[in-house]
Amino acid sequence: MKILVTGGAGYVGSRVVPHLLSQGHRVRVLDRLLYGAEAMLPLTAMPGFELQFGDVREQDSMRRALQGMEGVIHLAGIVGEAACNVNTEFSWSINHGAVANLLESASEAGIGRLVFVSTCSNYGVAEPNSAVDEDAPLNPISDYARAKVLAEGEVLRVNGIPTVTVLRLGTICGLSARMRFDLLVNEMAREAVLGRPIDIFAPEAWRPFLHIDDAAEAMGHVLQADPALVTRRVFNVVGENHQKTSLLAIAREVLPGLQASIVQRKPDLRDYRVSGKRFVSTLGFRPSRAVADAFREVAKAVKCGYFRDPDWAGHSAVPIDGFPAQ
Numbered sequence: 671m672k673i674l675v676t677g678g679a680g681y682v683g684s685r686v687v688p689h690l691l692s693q694g695h696r697v698r699v700l701d702r703l704l705y706g707a708e709a710m711l712p713l714t715a716m717p718g719f720e721l722q723f724g725d726v727r728e729q730d731s732m733r734r735a736l737q738g739m740e741g742v743i744h745l746a747g748i749v750g751e752a753a754c755n756v757n758t759e760f761s762w763s764i765n766h767g768a769v770a771n772l773l774e775s776a777s778e779a780g781i782g783r784l785v786f787v788s789t790c791s792n793y794g795v796a797e798p799n800s801a802v803d804e805d806a807p808l809n810p811i812s813d814y815a816r817a818k819v820l821a822e823g824e825v826l827r828v829n830g831i832p833t834v835t836v837l838r839l840g841t842i843c844g845l846s847a848r849m850r851f852d853l854l855v856n857e858m859a860r861e862a863v864l865g866r867p868i869d870i871f872a873p874e875a876w877r878p879f880l881h882i883d884d885a886a887e888a889m890g891h892v893l894q895a896d897p898a899l900v901t902r903r904v905f906n907v908v909g910e911n912h913q914k915t916s917l918l919a920i921a922r923e924v925l926p927g928l929q930a931s932i933v934q935r936k937p938d939l940r941d942y943r944v945s946g947k948r949f950v951s952t953l954g955f956r957p958s959r960a961v962a963d964a965f966r967e968v969a970k971a972v973k974c975g976y977f978r979d980p981d982w983a984g985h986s987a988v989p990i991d992g993f994p995a996q
């Protein structure tokens with residue numbers, strides 16, 4: 671299949687794109703390259719790969735990127751509350767505003783399949799004694815999640831694209847060529863290896879996690895699925911749910927140097943446990959990597975010195991020099 675991946679040069683995209691290429695797909699990435707293009711360099715010589723610099727908000731860029739494509743995975747976005755707070759207008763224009771352009775341009779281009787990548791953050795605070803499924807009320811408590819909820823609604827209502835699917839991913843963990851250490855598991859692994867103590871806030875809060883390679887495979891799986899099973903449907907994609915205390919217990923087993931303290935302050939109000947059963951039962955795909963695997967992989971990479979500077983501020987969704995004016 672010929673697939674456009676928007677935001678493909680980002681943390682998740684840098685694992686998704688090589689996975690799709692390895693499955694025999696042709697892949698074009700449309701990316702504003704807000705965090706650079708280094709992660710794409712090993713792919714540039716690969717047959718079937720193309721990188722287009724451009725903005726998902728611009729009609730011309732989007733139309734050009736869609737030419738000749740059959741499917742789209744929409745990853746482009748300003749990700750997480752901290753990055754969105756850098757410039758809320760800019761973030762809204764991408765996380766919500768650009769979706770109208772995406773849907774209109776993809777409909778015009780005759781795209782058959784669209785996978786819209788969303789987040790379990792949309793659940794916000796949920797009843798912690800049970801895992802929320804896709805029919806649970808959404809309770810977004812950040813601009814990031816509010817924009818995703820609105821965008822999801824527009825995607826599910828579009829008429830011009832035959833097969834549209836929304837994937838709500840858990841918090842991603844694991845290695846990527848565009849590495850992010852502002853994600854809990856990755857950060858804990860780095861801090862353990864560097865021998866620095868970490869503070870765990872809201873220790874009882876539940877959070878769903880997903881290994882980055884499972885995220886990549888899940889997206890590939892949806893693109894190949896029987897359209898009748900996936901169209902106009904929302905799926906949570908989750909590997910494991912953990913309270914931060916149980917995450918810490920795993921981390922202590924896997925990362926012997928970890929020093930962590932529980933801090934009874936609650937700066938992050940999100941608290942939700944998420945069921946990924948619909949995805950498993952509908953598609954027969956079960957995430958197979960554990961959070962412990964991600965801890966090990968990231969810790970090994972830091973320990974072996976694979977990152978020139980694991981503390982580099984660019985290993986984050988928050989841009990080093992702010993976002994561009996437009």
Ligand SMILES: NC(=O)c1ccc[n+]([C@@H]2O[C@H](COP(=O)([O-])OP(=O)(O)OC[C@H]3O[C@@H](n4cnc5c(N)ncnc54)[C@H](O)[C@@H]3O)[C@@H](O)[C@H]2O)c1
Pocket residue numbers: 676677678679680681682683700701702703704705724725726727744745746747748749750764768787788789790838839840841842843848850853987
């Ligand atoms: N990382 C996670 O834990 C997580 C969890 C759930 C969902 N997601 C979703 O996965 C997607 C990717 O997240 P990520 O962690 O890879 O983030 P990231 O910040 O590493 O990557 C985002 C990419 O989008 C690009 N981009 C941003 N605005 C653009 C624009 N206007 N035009 C073109 N490209 C643009 C950036 O340049 C970057 O390459 C997002 O949609 C996010 O909501 C991520």
